[in-house]
Amino acid sequence: MEERNVIREAGRDVIREDQHDGGILTWILDSPGSAVNLLDAAFTSALAARLDEVEARRAEDSLAVTGIILTSAKESFCASADLDAMASATAVDAQDVYDLALGLATQFRRLETLGVPVVAALNGSALGGGLGLALATHHRIAVDEPGIRFGLPEVGFGLCPGAGGVLRTVRLLGVERSLDELLLAGSSCGTRDAIQRGIVDEAVDEAGDLLPAARRWILENPDAVQPWDAEGYRVPGGAPGLPAGVGDPLLAVLHFLPARLRSRPDVLHNPAARAILAAAVEGLQVDLDTAAAIEARYHTQTVIDPVSTAMIGLRHADRKAAGPQSMDATTGAVPDAATVVAAEGAPPEAETADPRREGSDEAAASSRRADPENVRQLVGDLTDGAATAARELVAEGMSEVSVERAARHAGLSSVLYQAVRESARQAAREGQGDPRAGRRQPPVLGTGPAQRRLLSAIAAAGQRHLAASEPTRVAALNIASVDGAGFPAWTGGIARWETAR
Amino acid sequence: MHSEAYIYDAVRTPRGRGRKGALHGTKPISLVIGLIDALRERNPGLDPARIDDLVLGVVTPIGDQGADIARIAAIAAGLPDTVGGFQLNRFCASGLEAANLAAAKIRSGWEQLVIAGGVESMSRVPIGSDGGAWALDPATSFDTSYIPQGISADLIATTEGFTRGDVDTFAARSQQRAADAWDKGHFARSIVPVRDQNGLVVLDHDEHIRRGTTVETLAGLRPAFAAMGQDGGFDAVALEKYHWVEEIDHVHTGGNSSGIVDGAALVLVGSEAVGRDLGLAPRARVAAAAVSGADPTIMLTGPTPATRKLLDTAGLTPADIDLWEINEAFASVALKFQRDFGIDDERLNVHGGAIAMGHPLGATGAMILGTMVDELERTGLHRAVVTLCIGGGMGVATLIERV
Numbered sequence: 001m002e003e004r005n006v007i008r009e010a011g012r013d014v015i016r017e018d019q020h021d022g023g024i025l026t027w028i029l030d031s032p033g034s035a036v037n038l039l040d041a042a043f044t045s046a047l048a049a050r051l052d053e054v055e056a057r058r059a060e061d062s063l064a065v066t067g068i069i070l071t072s073a074k075e076s077f078c079a080s081a082d083l084d085a086m087a088s089a090t091a092v093d094a095q096d097v098y099d100l101a102l103g104l105a106t107q108f109r110r111l112e113t114l115g116v117p118v119v120a121a122l123n124g125s126a127l128g129g130g131l132g133l134a135l136a137t138h139h140r141i142a143v144d145e146p147g148i149r150f151g152l153p154e155v156g157f158g159l160c161p162g163a164g165g166v167l168r169t170v171r172l173l174g175v176e177r178s179l180d181e182l183l184l185a186g187s188s189c190g191t192r193d194a195i196q197r198g199i200v201d202e203a204v205d206e207a208g209d210l211l212p213a214a215r216r217w218i219l220e221n222p223d224a225v226q227p228w229d230a231e232g233y234r235v236p237g238g239a240p241g242l243p244a245g246v247g248d249p250l251l252a253v254l255h256f257l258p259a260r261l262r263s264r265p266d267v268l269h270n271p272a273a274r275a276i277l278a279a280a281v282e283g284l285q286v287d288l289d290t291a292a293a294i295e296a297r298y299h300t301q302t303v304i305d306p307v308s309t310a311m312i313g314l315r316h317a318d319r320k321a322a323g324p325q326s327m328d329a330t331t332g333a334v335p336d337a338a339t340v341v342a343a344e345g346a347p348p349e350a351e352t353a354d355p356r357r358e359g360s361d362e363a364a365a366s367s368r369r370a371d372p373e374n375v376r377q378l379v380g381d382l383t384d385g386a387a388t389a390a391r392e393l394v395a396e397g398m399s400e401v402s403v404e405r406a407a408r409h410a411g412l413s414s415v416l417y418q419a420v421r422e423s424a425r426q427a428a429r430e431g432q433g434d435p436r437a438g439r440r441q442p443p444v445l446g447t448g449p450a451q452r453r454l455l456s457a458i459a460a461a462g463q464r465h466l467a468a469s470e471p472t473r474v475a476a477l478n479i480a481s482v483d484g485a486g487f488p489a490w491t492g493g494i495a496r497w498e499t500a501r
Numbered sequence: 502m503h504s505e506a507y508i509y510d511a512v513r514t515p516r517g518r519g520r521k522g523a524l525h526g527t528k529p530i531s532l533v534i535g536l537i538d539a540l541r542e543r544n545p546g547l548d549p550a551r552i553d554d555l556v557l558g559v560v561t562p563i564g565d566q567g568a569d570i571a572r573i574a575a576i577a578a579g580l581p582d583t584v585g586g587f588q589l590n591r592f593c594a595s596g597l598e599a600a601n602l603a604a605a606k607i608r609s610g611w612e613q614l615v616i617a618g619g620v621e622s623m624s625r626v627p628i629g630s631d632g633g634a635w636a637l638d639p640a641t642s643f644d645t646s647y648i649p650q651g652i653s654a655d656l657i658a659t660t661e662g663f664t665r666g667d668v669d670t671f672a673a674r675s676q677q678r679a680a681d682a683w684d685k686g687h688f689a690r691s692i693v694p695v696r697d698q699n700g701l702v703v704l705d706h707d708e709h710i711r712r713g714t715t716v717e718t719l720a721g722l723r724p725a726f727a728a729m730g731q732d733g734g735f736d737a738v739a740l741e742k743y744h745w746v747e748e749i750d751h752v753h754t755g756g757n758s759s760g761i762v763d764g765a766a767l768v769l770v771g772s773e774a775v776g777r778d779l780g781l782a783p784r785a786r787v788a789a790a791a792v793s794g795a796d797p798t799i800m801l802t803g804p805t806p807a808t809r810k811l812l813d814t815a816g817l818t819p820a821d822i823d824l825w826e827i828n829e830a831f832a833s834v835a836l837k838f839q840r841d842f843g844i845d846d847e848r849l850n851v852h853g854g855a856i857a858m859g860h861p862l863g864a865t866g867a868m869i870l871g872t873m874v875d876e877l878e879r880t881g882l883h884r885a886v887v888t889l890c891i892g893g894g895m896g897v898a899t900l901i902e903r904v
Binding site: 251255258260262263274280281282405409447 | 629636637638640643644648729736737741742745746747
């Protein structure tokens with residue numbers, strides 16, 4: 001009880017409140033001691049406490065509160081959940097992860113059904129759970145400034161959103177658009193694009209215009225409700241349900257979506273893509289509260305999966321450790337789509353890594369960067385490892401088609417994929433293989449064993465570079481194995497492959 | 502207690518061709534009632550009070566053919582209240598599964614007389630309209646690498662090396678044989694014309710047959726599954742397992758795949774004692790039945806393990822079988838089965854099959870079983886194997902012997 005009071009007290013700082021004339025409240029998100037607003041347990045408690053207060057005041061006087069504006073005291077609006085905590089979560093944490101996600105989703109649902117208009121005044125980026133929070137308001141106004149980003153980058157971290165990011169985007173945009181443009185893309189966009197995509201409603205030129213615009217909207221829309229709570233609401237593009245509905249366009253969409261997803265090598269081993277698709281479709285067959293539970297279950301499944309641990313390690317911890325730098329410049333390699341997605345979608349704290357703490361000490365930063373020559377050697381050795389393994393597999397009787405397909409299924413891209421492909425074909429041309437190769441293998445095994453052979457061989461070929469480097473540079477080399485050479489992101493990079501599998 | 506299971510009669514409707522076909526305006530329950538009436542007329546000794554159950558295969562059991570159509574058809578046909586009704590679904594083999602279940606009931610000694618068969622009005626209740634987890638639940642579809650049957654049929658052709666010419670040759674022969682069989686009256690014993698409530702004939706022949714079909718005319722048809730395989734991602738999913746295959750050769754078209762039709766079929770299955778009591782002459786003995794699963798990706802190869810199991814059960818080899826009937830879901834399915842058992846052209850699907858006449862999903866198994874009962878009698882041959890490939894990767898097979 002005492003602990004609860006402490007949290008409640010602390011909650012007054014997490015969400016500060018300003019009251020204006022006419023009963024409009026402004027809630028200012030301001031996590032103490034943090035550069036960004038995180039959606040953690042303290043935030044959930046703070047939001048619950050604020051909602052309790054509003055309900056109590058409105059019970060006494062229904063006009064005591066006539067609208068709520070959400071904004072942020074930080075540079076960004078709201079980042080997401082605590083990635084470090086998610087990275088360390090395993091199966092024993094399933095209940096806690098689920099409770100946190102569902103607790104947040106429950107408060108978001110309360111917010112949008114409170115009975116007063118709620119506006120998000122987006123003074124900065126809203127990514128991941130931050131966008132999820134904004135989507136639980138009735139109207140989103142953003143500053144049109146460069147650098148402000150909106151999106152759901154979770155898939156790039158091996159995660160399914162957990163606090164309504166799936167169920168609300170699907171209801172807002174329909175199954176196909178929400179998946180293609182947001183959830184499975186994992187990319188982010190600026191204010192103008194966000195308006196075009198339908199996730200932001202209105203833009204203002206300067207931050208100072210946000211609150212007046214929000215107040216105006218509240219006064220003009222005293223009876224605001226979410227589209228999905230309005231009478232006669234239909235999901236854009238249709239919803240799956242009973243009867244299955246022959247000729248329903250969604251029927252054909254559902255038929256194809258899983259296969260389209262499975263045929264993308266970058267998501268074959270990333271459980272987030274499957275979880276997002278499933279949460280989107282299953283959540284549409286039930287009411288919002290049940291959909292939130294379904295989404296929280298899939299979210300939990302991805303959080304406790306080792307793949308999200310590896311991907312958060314690569315995209316968050318390593319990036320923070322290595323500092324901002326361009327891998328492409330050091331290797332000359334063109335980053336693959338997944339790299340771009342993750343870079344664009346990375347939460348702000350990962351991108352900027354808190355400049356105040358990092359300081360501007362160029363010497364310290366440069367000690368963490370990968371030496372371009374080191375990276376070149378690393379990529380060369382990884383490529384040799386891939387080529388050798390590919391030749392061995394052909395010599396052992398696997399067909400070159402199977403070896404190439406194993407590389408694709410493993411998620412290898414860029415120079416490593418090319419190395420496997422060329423070496424396997426070369427070995428087959430030189431007659432090292434068996435012309436009827438591969439057919440003896442039971443199909444149920446697929447290319448799984450060959451995938452593991454390739455990944456292990458490549459990771460082993462890079463170990464001497466990791467061992468020879470100062471610990472401060474390991475993160476940068478690990479990132480280079482993925483972004484520069486094409487080792488699959490789902491593994492977390494060569495430094496994590498041995499432990500991840 | 503133990504009794505052999507005998508087939509005392511077999512009837513079927515003609516098959517109507519899709520939405521523009523003659524049977525689109527006829528309800529599935531009417532098809533079944535017409536056949537029950539016909540069984541009673543053809544077998545005056547058949548005391549309906551002795552019938553234990555009516556077992557019907559239906560693959561899309563919703564709407565007109567939903568909610569246990571078998572029980573409702575039994576009531577509507579005026580059978581005694583004591584006759585049960587049971588609808589089952591083994592996808593494309595449902596009609597044969599119903600007959601096998603009837604035979605098992607008889608052989609158990611617990612029941613004496615069962616009407617088995619199936620019905621499907623595909624023009625009224627389209628295939629797939631009952632939803633289902635495999636195709637439409639994304640998590641299940643993803644985890645089990647769901648692909649549609651047409652992709653599987655093309656994968657069989659690819660791995661077996663059947664060319665477009667091979668499958669079209671098979672299809673043209675199916676058309677030729679079906680037309681010949683009709684011309685010579687080989688289906689006459691089983692066909693019961695569909696009549697309306699005034700007794701007027703609605704349909705008295707299989708509408709789907711295209712006389713004069715040749716390999717050349719078939720060659721002009723476009724592959725039916727190439728687009729969904731390549732653009733829809735299904736080829737890639739199939740080739741995750743069949744990774745040594747460079748690419749899938751999409752050889753199947755509307756012309757060498759089974760037709761979408763309406764129809765129903767029934768067989769009367771009973772013990773030796775009930776036949777004696779009612780003065781019914783047994784036409785064939787159900788000697789063995791088998792089911793087997795198979796790899797769900799290539800999906801349509803199940804008839805081979807099911808038939809191997811069937812022959813093992815009966816203690817026979819392929820050389821002991823006089824006639825073979827495999828449902829022509831797709832030409833590659835029949836060609837692979839033929840290769841697996843080394844079957845002569847002249848003993849396989851002697852009167853054509855579903856490529857020519859259509860495949861009314863729930864009914865087909867009982868239809869082709871009846872075709873074999875008739876053909877054993879006509880030719881004086883002894884044994885026939887009937888089998889069908891099944892969605893999800895299964896096969897069902899039945900061995901019958903002329904009595």
